[in-house]
Amino acid sequence: MKKPKSKQLRIQNRNSEVQEIELLNKWIEFGKPESGSNPLSFPPLPAKSPVGRIDENTYSQYAGCTRFQQLPLSKNLKDGLRQSGYKNMTNIQRASLPHALCGRDILGAAKTGSGKTLAFIIPVLEKLYKARWGLEDGVGSIIMSPTRELADQLFGVLKSVGKHHGFSAGLLIGGHEYDEEKDHVNRMNILICTPGRLLKHMDTTPNFDCSQLQVLVLDEADRILDSGFKKEVNAIISQLPKHRQTLLFSATQTKSVKNLARLSLKDPEYIAVDEESIAATPNRLQQKVILVPLDQKLDMLWSFIKAHLNSRILVFLSSCKQVRFVYEVFKKLRPGIPLKCLHGRMKQVKRMFILQQFVEQKSVLFSTDVSSRGLDFNKGVDWVVQVDCPDDVASYIHRVGRTARYDSIGRSVLFLLPSEMKMLEKLQEKKIPVHFDKPNTKRLQSVSGLLAALLAKYKDLQPLAQRAFKTYLKSIYKQKDKEIFDVAKLPIDEFSASLGLPMTPQLRYLNRKNIDKNTPGEAVLVPQIPANKDLITPKPSNNLLEESEDEEPLDLLHSKEITDGDEGKSIAADNSLLTTRILKKKKLKINVHRPVGTRVVFDEEGNTLPPLARLADISTINSALLDKSKVMERFAELREEMKICDQEDKLLDRKRRKEKRIKEKEKYKRVRNEEEDDNEDDDDFSGSDKDSKKVKRSKVYFDSDNDSDGEMKDKVELKTDEISLAEQEELALKLLSSMHS
Numbered sequence: 190m191k192k193p194k195s196k197q198l199r200i201q202n203r204n205s206e207v208q209e210i211e212l213l214n215k216w217i218e219f220g221k222p223e224s225g226s227n228p229l230s231f232p233p234l235p236a237k238s239p240v241g242r243i244d245e246n247t248y249s250q251y252a253g254c255t256r257f258q259q260l261p262l263s264k265n266l267k268d269g270l271r272q273s274g275y276k277n278m279t280n281i282q283r284a285s286l287p288h289a290l291c292g293r294d295i296l297g298a299a300k301t302g303s304g305k306t307l308a309f310i311i312p313v314l315e316k317l318y319k320a321r322w323g324l325e326d327g328v329g330s331i332i333m334s335p336t337r338e339l340a341d342q343l344f345g346v347l348k349s350v351g352k353h354h355g356f357s358a359g360l361l362i363g364g365h366e367y368d369e370e371k372d373h374v375n376r377m378n379i380l381i382c383t384p385g386r387l388l389k390h391m392d393t394t395p396n397f398d399c400s401q402l403q404v405l406v407l408d409e410a411d412r413i414l415d416s417g418f419k420k421e422v423n424a425i426i427s428q429l430p431k432h433r434q435t436l437l438f439s440a441t442q443t444k445s446v447k448n449l450a451r452l453s454l455k456d457p458e459y460i461a462v463d464e465e466s467i468a469a470t471p472n473r474l475q476q477k478v479i480l481v482p483l484d485q486k487l488d489m490l491w492s493f494i495k496a497h498l499n500s501r502i503l504v505f506l507s508s509c510k511q512v513r514f515v516y517e518v519f520k521k522l523r524p525g526i527p528l529k530c531l532h533g534r535m536k537q538v539k540r541m542f543i544l545q546q547f548v549e550q551k552s553v554l555f556s557t558d559v560s561s562r563g564l565d566f567n568k569g570v571d572w573v574v575q576v577d578c579p580d581d582v583a584s585y586i587h588r589v590g591r592t593a594r595y596d597s598i599g600r601s602v603l604f605l606l607p608s609e610m611k612m613l614e615k616l617q618e619k620k621i622p623v624h625f626d627k628p629n630t631k632r633l634q635s636v637s638g639l640l641a642a643l644l645a646k647y648k649d650l651q652p653l654a655q656r657a658f659k660t661y662l663k664s665i666y667k668q669k670d671k672e673i674f675d676v677a678k679l680p681i682d683e684f685s686a687s688l689g690l691p692m693t694p695q696l697r698y699l700n701r702k703n704i705d706k707n708t709p710g711e712a713v714l715v716p717q718i719p720a721n722k723d724l725i726t727p728k729p730s731n732n733l734l735e736e737s738e739d740e741e742p743l744d745l746l747h748s749k750e751i752t753d754g755d756e757g758k759s760i761a762a763d764n765s766l767l768t769t770r771i772l773k774k775k776k777l778k779i780n781v782h783r784p785v786g787t788r789v790v791f792d793e794e795g796n797t798l799p800p801l802a803r804l805a806d807i808s809t810i811n812s813a814l815l816d817k818s819k820v821m822e823r824f825a826e827l828r829e830e831m832k833i834c835d836q837e838d839k840l841l842d843r844k845r846r847k848e849k850r851i852k853e854k855e856k857y858k859r860v861r862n863e864e865e866d867d868n869e870d871d872d873d874f875s876g877s878d879k880d881s882k883k884v885k886r887s888k889v890y891f892d893s894d895n896d897s898d899g900e901m902k903d904k905v906e907l908k909t910d911e912i913s914l915a916e917q918e919e920l921a922l923k924l925l926s927s928m929h930s
């Protein structure tokens with residue numbers, strides 16, 4: 190807002206603000222929707238009907254309206270919304286704004302990408318505007334987000350739609366200069382923050398005061414209220430005034446949100462616009478689930494990326510270490526599309542930079558759940574690929590929600606291990622329309638051999654692989670939902686080999702004998718896939734990814750779909766096809782480290798070699814091939830060899846042609862001699878004709894080295910004419926001299 194130039198102008202401005210606020214308050218009071226009502230069910234306001242005050246005591250209805258301009262909002266905000274390109278409201282905005290503008294607490298749930306951000310930013314701005322909040326009033330609103338990136342995004346939206354208001358706003362997130370924030374934080378009206386950083390200011394910044402807080406917002410409320418932030422959030426809430434408006438939003442509401450509502454919300458409006466909806470995820474989102482054995486996950490991911498080089502792909506993995514490892518090795522293998530990675534251990538500036546790059550450029554972003562919530566990549570994500578199974582259904586919904594936002598389309602694919610098939614049932618129970626698919630294995634490229642070669646060549650990759658291996662198994666081991674996550678069912682040696690590790694790292698917490706003892710009568714599923722499987726060739730078809738004739742060969746994921754009706758049956762059938770077997774305790778005791786179905790290799794002295802020793806040998810060979818300078822050297826050598834061969838070939842060719850020419854000359858000579866012999870025998874032949882014939886023959890003779898028959902012929906004929914002319918001239922001279930004498 191521009192600074193008033195004079196005292197008079199300031200007074201004018203203040204008066205018009207006061208009048209506007211008075212009008213807004215009366216308008217809001219007049220059209221207040223019933224508590225508990227759903228404004229979406231109200232008849233929409235006709236497009237051309239008057240907006241605002243109609244006569245002395247009558248105002249237009251706003252509950253049920255469909256456009257922002259029909260809401261009782263300040264002119265500054267309406268301008269901000271219009272200039273930011275927002276005209277029509279989304280369902281969550283239509284349903285929640287009429288209640289929120291009346292000052293009610295809201296517990297809102299709507300699908301991902303449905304516009305929840307404006308549903309809380311608008312009431313925040315309007316509440317402070319109507320309270321005539323100024324710089325000297327301090328913190329009027331706190332908006333909390335579980336991640337720094339989301340906080341930064343919310344800050345962007347606030348700046349955009351609130352640019353005509355005169356509020357000061359601050360972004361308090363980890364990774365920013367704390368001391369700088371400390372100096373300004375007391376002068377901020379609206380704070381957008383992560384819980385940890387806010388608490389730090391509450392605890393350590395002198396005079397930091399939130400006692401006048403008007404509105405508290407928790408975006409991704411279920412996440413902020415779950416155990417991860419419990420301590421911080423409890424401490425923060427205990428320092429906030431009870432008399433305030435509270436807005437909680439998320440795509441997934443959990444009981445913990447409702448608990449908080451019981452504790453500190455005042456008659457909250459429960460707004461769940463998609464409760465009646467058939468699906469809990471956006472309608473324009475195509476979702477697939479494919480069954481991928483643990484040791485084929487990276488093969489599948491690599492093949493997927495290679496098949497979608499012109500897409501923006503967001504790949505979710507379970508830990509920072511997984512992300513780092515996959516990013517580093519795939520980068521070395523150069524898939525032909527830019528790769529990026531994002532995880533919580535990175536510096537904040539870099540995190541922001543990477544997100545910005547991902548928005549600008551079609552690329553693959555390997556990420557942990559740090560980017561699973563709230564982020565809105567404005568150019569759209571084409572694919573969300575969940576390589577590691579999400580913790581629960583809510584986490585699945587948020588991850589896939591990074592695509593198909595607002596009115597755009599999107600696609601997602603979830604890799605499930607045979608032991609994680611329960612997740613599919615849970616998704617279906619929660620009204621998530623997933624299609625269980627068989628991937629097209631025609632284009633499945635195995636990369637584990639290449640990874641082994643890379644690990645042998647780049648020594649720093651090996652610890653990365655080991656850490657990725659350990660953290661993945663640990664994450665499975667620590668998961669609460671044991672119906673889905675069971676580390677005992679994982680083919681650990683094959684998994685280790687698939688990461689390119691020559692030996693399976695030891696895990697203290699994972700005593701495989703105990704696993705076997707603790708699960709009497711239960712099957713320990715170990716796919717019969719040799720640890721030292723072929724380096725590049727796809728897996729033999731005796732696995733569960735067997736493909737059918739009518740599969741689309743081009744797209745790895747466009748294989749035959751299984752319809753809803755026969756889904757259950759087909760999954761069961763696939764499970765029965767699973768190349769697994771029950772390991773007997775006895776066998777495990779003999780050699781727990783050797784997967785069934787692998788070859789035992791002996792050295793020259795007859796000692797058994799570890800199962801992956803052969804792979805290590807192959808990797809050394811491959812590592813040489815992968816050395817760029819060696820490859821270039823070899824190319825130069827080959828080029829030299831080819832040059833020499835080429836010269837030899839040319840010489841040989843020249844020699845052959847010379848021999849051929851000589852042979853031809855001899856042949857013509859022979860023919861001419863024969864003809865001359867014939868002519869001498871012929872008595873009827875005239876002298877001139879004889880000469881001419883001789884010349885013509887000579888022409889033929891020389892022609893073997895000459896290109897033009899005609900040329901030579903002309904020359905010869907000219908010679909004949911010259912002789913007769915000389916004779917004639919001689920005769921003429923003789924005649925003249927005789928006349929003179």
Ligand SMILES: Nc1ncnc2c1ncn2[C@@H]1O[C@H](COP(=O)(O)OP(=O)(O)OP(=O)(O)O)[C@@H](O)[C@H]1O
Nearest residue numbers: 275277278279301302303304305306440563565595
């Ligand atoms: N009324 C609107 N008109 C046009 N676009 C809108 C409107 N409301 C929101 N959007 C756009 O929709 C996209 C998603 O909005 P937003 O990020 O608020 O969704 P969300 O519901 O908070 O998603 P999530 O649950 O993932 O956090 C954004 O790009 C936003 O600009």
